[in-house]
Amino acid sequence: MQFDENGICTRGCIEGYWGDKCLNDCPSTCPNIVCNRTSGLCGSCRDGYYGNRCEYHCHWKNKCSERKCNEKTGYCTSGCVSGYFGVYCQHPCGNCSSGTCDKISGNCEACNTGYYGTKCERKCSYSCFNHECRQINGHCTNGCNNGFYGSFCNSQCSENCAQTKCTRSGVCIGGCKPNWTGDKCDRCESQHYGPDCSQVCSVNCKRQACDNITGSCTYGCKTGFYSDKCEKSCRISCLSTFNSYSGEYEGECPIGKYGTYCNKTCNDNCINGCIKINGSCNFGCIPGKFGTYCLQTCGEGCVSGCRQADGSCTCKSGWQGHQCGEIKQTIEKCSKPDIYLALYGIITTLFISIFMNIVLIVRNTRRNVSNKEKQDTCQRNSTLYANTMYDRVEDNTGYQNLGQLSQPSHYDELK
Known part of the structure; x- marks a missing residue:
């Protein structure tokens, strides 16, 4: 191995190391622990790992079949181990009977007892016989346990069934308990009523039959009784028009x-x-008598009774008014016009006198106002004239003084 004065390897690294100074170990997940000597990237990965440096486990704790997955994405390339599905084999299968499911969708071919659905993820009703139901819809396969009915066995048989058993449609097997009737034993028989059918219909009901909830007589009452339960006696002799339910007469009284x-x-x-x-x-x-209820008495002056509507009638001699309740007055007919004429004359004269007095008062008032205005005008004019003359006199006095000054003085005489 050769390196320069800075410690950088000039001819690369030996197998199993990478980097400028060859100090980095290649990942142990690279096959034979060999990687690129410059970047440290693995050319491929050992089974069960993926990534550029094979740093990731294949998903979900090596649930990939044969522990193989795509070295770049991690997708399981050979499917999943039993009981899992999905591209990463990350989803557990449902309650499939074989323990396996479709590797992509997770659907089961069949379900374990007590489960249904495409992935067997739903539970059958506990009321299904042997807890068995159809995978496609959950309907109980072998019927229901005692006391239940319906496709899902989620409805209870009537508690009034004699044997607490019923068919899949709810019909009681073995009939009903006492006082109950109907296919499902869900109503009282004709002579009983109430929540538990323990109350007896009134003996006054015809056929002693009544409504199973309210106790109202189904066919009406026996003669002499009325009301919904026929417990009330008629107040008077009941006629054919008498309503035995309400106690009302449907015709005339x-x-x-x-x-x-x-x-x-x-x-x-x-x-x-x-x-x-x-x-x-x-x-x-x-x-x-007259009026709606014939409570009012006709007028004393009516000849023979009066009309019912308003009490009007024909009056006896000496009586008057709509109901002949007023006595005529004895004033002579001929005197009335003379009195009216005298009154008209007095009233007319009085109005004329008042009118003339008003006219005179208004005329005198206007005359007095006019004279007063004239006097005021004359007074104002006199005052104005006097003031003017006074001003003129004062002006002339000045002129006189000037004239006196212009006369010869004693000084001139001495000369």
Whole structure:
């Protein structure tokens, strides 16, 4: 081996080493521990390894068959060992009966008991007989355990089945427990009702038959009873129009009665009773009465009764008004026009007098205002004139002073 003053090998490295100074060991995963003397890369890898320097194990703890994989990607080149699938053999097979599955998809040809699905990844229902079901859809292969039914055996037989057994469609085997009926024993027989069918239908129900949940009589009530369970007695003699469920009369009530149950009495002032809905006297009132319920009395001045609708009537002599309840006044007819004419005259005169007084007041007011305005104007003019004259007098006084100054002085006389 030769190297220069810097320790760099001038003629390369011996086998098993690489680098400028040949100090690096070749990877032990390279065949014969031989690598490129410059880069340290392996030309190929030992079985079970891949990568440029064969530094990686083939995936998932050597699950590749024959421990062989692609030296660059790590993909298993010879498939997977039993029980695994995938390009790296990283996925375990499901509950396949043979323990093996398709190396690419992982699908099983058959499943272990208790499992189903393409990869046998799902569990059969525990209610399937022997825990066996079809691989394609999970339907129980050999039927269900006692007490269950359905394709997946996930529905329970009725607890009211006599033997707690039923067919795959849920029909009870061996019939029903007492008071229960139906193919699946899921309803009460005709004379019982309630959550556990222990309650007995009313003896007042026809055929003693009732609804299995509410207890309402299926075919109605026996004569003399009503309500949904027929436990109430009719208040009065039940007619053919009487509804035995509700206690209501579906037709008219007996004369003199009204209301839903015909248990209310019409007003005595009604003729031939009243109508069912509200007791109004639609067939008329006895003489002297009027109104919807015939409670109001006709006017004292009516000749013979009054109309039911509004109490109007024909009045006796000396009476007046819509209902003849007012006595006529005895004022003579001829005196009325004279009084009205006198009143009209007085009122007209009064209005004319008031109007004339208003006109005079307005005229005098306007005249007084005009005179006042004239006086004010004259006063203002007088004041203005006096001021003007005063100013003029003051001006003339100045001129006089100037004239006095212009006259000859004593000084001139001495000269």
